[in-house]
Amino acid sequence: xxxMQDDLLKIKGISKQYGVVKALDEVSxxxxxxxxxxxxxxxxxxxxxxxxxxMGEERPSAxxxxxxxxxxxxxxxxxxxxxxxxxxHQELAVFENMSVTENLFPWMADEGAxxxxxxxxxxxxxxxxxxxxxxxxxxxxxxxxTVNLAGQQMIEILRxxxxxxxxxxxxxxxxxxxxEEAERLMLTLKELKAKGLTIIYxxxxxxxxxxxxxxxxxxxxxxFVCTLDKDEMNEQSLINNMTGREFSSTxxxxxxxxxxINPDIMFEVKALSKKxxxxxxSLKLFKGEVLGVFxxxxxxxxxxxxxxxxxxxxxxxxxxxxxxxxKRITSAxxxxxGILYLNGNRKYAGLLHDSSVMDNISLPQLKTVxxxxxxxxxxxxxxxxxxxxxxxxxxxxxxxxCPRNLSGGNQQKVMLAxxxxxxxxxxxxxxxxxxxxxxxxxxxHNQLLNIASEGVGIIVFSSELPELLSLSDRIIVMHEKRIxxxxxxxxxxxxxxxxxxxxxxxxxxx
Amino acid sequence: xxxxxxxxxxxxxxxxxxxxxxxxxxFVVLATGSDIFFNVNNLNSLQTSIAPSALVxxxxxxxxxxxxxxxxxxxxxxxxxxxxxxxxxxxxxxxLAVLGGFGIGVLxxxxxxxxxxxxxxxxxxxxxxxxxxxxxxxxxxxSNLYQVHPDFPASxxxxxxxxxxxxxxxxxxxxxxxxxxxxFLKNNGIGRRLYYIGGNRNASRLMGxxxxxxxxxxxxxIGLLAAAAAIFSIARYGxxxxxxxxxxxxxxxxxxVLGGASLSGGKGTAMGALxxxxxxxxxxxxxxxxxxxSTWQDVVVGAILIIxxxxxxxxxxxxxxxxxxx
Ligand SMILES: Nc1ncnc2c1ncn2[C@@H]1O[C@H](COP(=O)(O)OP(=O)(O)O)[C@@H](O)[C@H]1O
Ligand SMILES: [Mg+2]
Numbered sequence: 088x089x090x091m092q093d094d095l096l097k098i099k100g101i102s103k104q105y106g107v108v109k110a111l112d113e114v115s116x117x118x119x120x121x122x123x124x125x126x127x128x129x130x131x132x133x134x135x136x137x138x139x140x141x142m143g144e145e146r147p148s149a150x151x152x153x154x155x156x157x158x159x160x161x162x163x164x165x166x167x168x169x170x171x172x173x174x175x176h177q178e179l180a181v182f183e184n185m186s187v188t189e190n191l192f193p194w195m196a197d198e199g200a201x202x203x204x205x206x207x208x209x210x211x212x213x214x215x216x217x218x219x220x221x222x223x224x225x226x227x228x229x230x231x232x233t234v235n236l237a238g239q240q241m242i243e244i245l246r247x248x249x250x251x252x253x254x255x256x257x258x259x260x261x262x263x264x265x266x267e268e269a270e271r272l273m274l275t276l277k278e279l280k281a282k283g284l285t286i287i288y289x290x291x292x293x294x295x296x297x298x299x300x301x302x303x304x305x306x307x308x309x310x311f312v313c314t315l316d317k318d319e320m321n322e323q324s325l326i327n328n329m330t331g332r333e334f335s336s337t338x339x340x341x342x343x344x345x346x347x348i349n350p351d352i353m354f355e356v357k358a359l360s361k362k363x364x365x366x367x368x369s370l371k372l373f374k375g376e377v378l379g380v381f382x383x384x385x386x387x388x389x390x391x392x393x394x395x396x397x398x399x400x401x402x403x404x405x406x407x408x409x410x411x412x413x414k415r416i417t418s419a420x421x422x423x424x425g426i427l428y429l430n431g432n433r434k435y436a437g438l439l440h441d442s443s444v445m446d447n448i449s450l451p452q453l454k455t456v457x458x459x460x461x462x463x464x465x466x467x468x469x470x471x472x473x474x475x476x477x478x479x480x481x482x483x484x485x486x487x488x489c490p491r492n493l494s495g496g497n498q499q500k501v502m503l504a505x506x507x508x509x510x511x512x513x514x515x516x517x518x519x520x521x522x523x524x525x526x527x528x529x530x531x532h533n534q535l536l537n538i539a540s541e542g543v544g545i546i547v548f549s550s551e552l553p554e555l556l557s558l559s560d561r562i563i564v565m566h567e568k569r570i571x572x573x574x575x576x577x578x579x580x581x582x583x584x585x586x587x588x589x590x591x592x593x594x595x596x597x
Numbered sequence: 598x599x600x601x602x603x604x605x606x607x608x609x610x611x612x613x614x615x616x617x618x619x620x621x622x623x624f625v626v627l628a629t630g631s632d633i634f635f636n637v638n639n640l641n642s643l644q645t646s647i648a649p650s651a652l653v654x655x656x657x658x659x660x661x662x663x664x665x666x667x668x669x670x671x672x673x674x675x676x677x678x679x680x681x682x683x684x685x686x687x688x689x690x691x692x693l694a695v696l697g698g699f700g701i702g703v704l705x706x707x708x709x710x711x712x713x714x715x716x717x718x719x720x721x722x723x724x725x726x727x728x729x730x731x732x733x734x735x736x737x738x739x740s741n742l743y744q745v746h747p748d749f750p751a752s753x754x755x756x757x758x759x760x761x762x763x764x765x766x767x768x769x770x771x772x773x774x775x776x777x778x779x780x781f782l783k784n785n786g787i788g789r790r791l792y793y794i795g796g797n798r799n800a801s802r803l804m805g806x807x808x809x810x811x812x813x814x815x816x817x818x819i820g821l822l823a824a825a826a827a828i829f830s831i832a833r834y835g836x837x838x839x840x841x842x843x844x845x846x847x848x849x850x851x852x853x854v855l856g857g858a859s860l861s862g863g864k865g866t867a868m869g870a871l872x873x874x875x876x877x878x879x880x881x882x883x884x885x886x887x888x889x890x891s892t893w894q895d896v897v898v899g900a901i902l903i904i905x906x907x908x909x910x911x912x913x914x915x916x917x918x919x920x921x922x923x
Binding site for chain 2: 142144163164165168176179180181182183184185189193194195197201202203204206232233
């Protein structure tokens with residue numbers, strides 16, 4: 088690459104605020120015409136938000152974008168598309184109720200109101216596209232819901248490529264593909280680049296980036312970190328830039344690890360697997376330890392957490408708790424055993440948003456607060472609720488306040504309180520502090536460490552490395568739908584974990 | 598993949614296959630089991646019950662494909678029927694009165710469309726609210742009268758009673774609409790767009806489709822179709838009353854769901870809606886001709902509806918499991 092190339096796309100001081108979360112904080116960088124420009128960063132770094140803004144699907148809170156020297160005046164998908172931008176979405180934008188052909192050409196309706204669609208032309212065009220990509224497992228007239236996820240992803244990619252864009256944005260296009268398919272895609276991107284297409288490419292696969300990207304921009308916590316040229320790119324530099332956060336010592340105070348791990352196993356998952364979703368995954372939680380599970384987007388951590396709690400079906404699994412095999416893996420059975428699951432997605436699970444905080448906290452323990460006639464003893468309940476509100480320093484106007492009107496941090500605390508109030512033996516927490524402010528984060532961490540020291544087992548699934556490092560005694564790392572290794576005690580560093588998370592372990596070993 | 602095997606499978610998997618199959622079975626039972634099924638009177642009453650119901654069901658089908666529905670169609674029919682007959686009674690010419698009826702349909706549809714598409718109110722709430730408002734207006738116009746001026750001009754009555762080769766005009770009109778809609782839904786870009794929007798509203802937004810405008814337009818279309826149904830009905834019976842169209846929103850939705858639609862949107866065909874309506878009409882006919890208490894009809898229809906929907910849900914679940922999606 089020569090440095091004289093023109094900048095095609097200029098991102099100037101783009102910020103995006105979602106409530107208290109600053110998803111993007113004055114991000115500025117440029118993309119050259121005809122390059123493959125990789126975007127790299129942990130989950131939540133703001134990569135998706137940035138490409139959505141370029142595509143016009145989100146409106147920035149501040150900043151502007153220039154394409155080919157022209158200011159982008161509007162933020163609307165039609166405007167961006169009109170400027171020659173196309174995007175492959177991280178969460179697929181496919182139409183399962185329609186044919187493959189219709190998914191490849193969703194804009195064919197724009198050709199005229201009274202005209203009738205020439206299906207034969209479109210189907211044969213679709214066939215050509217599929218052939219040119221040696222994509223033989225689907226036929227144009229097939230319904231999209233009969234195509235597997237990798238196939239659907241492929242079709243979205245092909246839709247964008249064959250719309251002849253000037254700039255192609257790809258948000259983790261290879262996360263659902265196997266190695267061979269991913270390789271094929273990367274070669275195609277290279278061919279397209281040779282034809283002058285400019286590509287912005289988000290991926291967690293370091294090898295892909297090292298092999299195919301001309302430059303890489305690293306983002307962290309919504310901020311631009313650096314743009315590296317080809318000759319500056321290597322595994323080490325990428326990992327360092329992704330993780331090189333200055334530790335605020337008060338925020339993420341390292342605790343002392345339990346060096347001698349108690350050999351008693353509290354909870355064990357043996358060979359949990361599900362076709363196409365998760366390879367055989369096994370993990371153990373020893374008594375008194377906090378186990379962390381880390382993985383980048385698409386690595387399967389979220390689904391593992393759900394499956395081992397019976398929230399999603401599995402093909403096969405054995406789960407043992409305190410030496411006894413759990414007969415049926417259902418959430419009801421888990422609750423009966425004193426195992427609770429705390430979901431990080433406050434919006435969809437975990438809280439009754441329109442019931443009072445008191446009702447939320449009482450819900451899982453209606454038995455304890457009810458008298459023998461099954462009527463709820465309001466006073467007793469208020470007492471319990473108050474003690475939790477104090478313990479968790481939840482800022483609410485009254486016990487009757489509804490979670491919907493609380494800040495994210497307070498919602499999260501209510502959720503944690505609701506769970507801890509039942510005196511669980513084991514707490515599985517998934518993204519316990521996603522999208523909340525720093526103060527609330529620290530408080531939640533302290534609460535978790537607190538109950539851990541009282542002997543409650545804790546498994547934390549999180550995509551925030553610093554969080555995991557400060558909470559866990561041991562961290563299991565996932566990569567591409569399998570457990571890739573584990574690190575414990577002093578060996579746990581951001582770099583060592585990030586390496587396990589982004590490179591297959593056989594490759595790490597050598 | 599074997600082409601012939603694929604084709605048979607395709608036919609069976611078509612969303613309207615089930616309803617066509619059970620309709621044919623019911624037809625055979627009626628044709629062989631009852632000697633008055635092919636009686637002219639019976640065929641006439643079948644035609645004139647199917648035609649208006651099908652028109653409303655077509656509109657409902659378009660909405661269901663988009664992922665919304667309309668509970669105010671019955672009330673709209675009542676208001677249109679009463680208004681048109683009042684207009685005729687006060688001496689307004691037939692074309693103008695009919696035009697006025699369509700105007701009411703457009704207006705109600707537009708308001709529904711704005712509430713659901715633009716304001717974003719759940720269609721259940723929005724269209725039930727409108728249903729009560731429109732119904733109130735209709736009753737107001739009726740005051741304590743059961744019938745409005747029964748002496749329609751002949752040029753109006755012919756709309757409801759006229760026939761061509763033994764087939765009612767209104768039935769022919771319905772067939773024309775069926776053909777137009779079938780082509781529109783299958784081969785027209787805008788028709789296909791209904792399926793895109795209903796199938797995945799969020800992805801449609803990302804593709805830049807204007808789903809708001811589409812929702813408004815289709816609510817207007819069902820308003821027009823309801824107006825047509827009302828006009829045919831009052832012309833056929835020679836009077837309008839406030840029970841016109843009452844409950845038709847539910848039978849229309851049931852017909853469409855039997856015919857392959859889903860409340861979550863993205864599927865359904867005009868042919869499916871028609872067969873759903875034919876099935877429902879034949880059911881009524883069956884209970885009449887075999888002199889079974891009509892209360893059983895509701896039980897049977899309800900049971901069939903649930904079986905059809907449950908079977909569809911089960912097949913979808915199985916397919917998704919095979920593909921590793923859940
Ligand atoms: N619609 C939204 N509402 C609230 N917060 C959001 C929304 N979208 C993204 N975020 C937050 O913005 C941050 C950046 O997210 P995202 O751009 O998806 O990161 P990445 O793609 O790098 O993983 C995250 O903290 C995420 O929780
Ligand atoms: Mg992302």
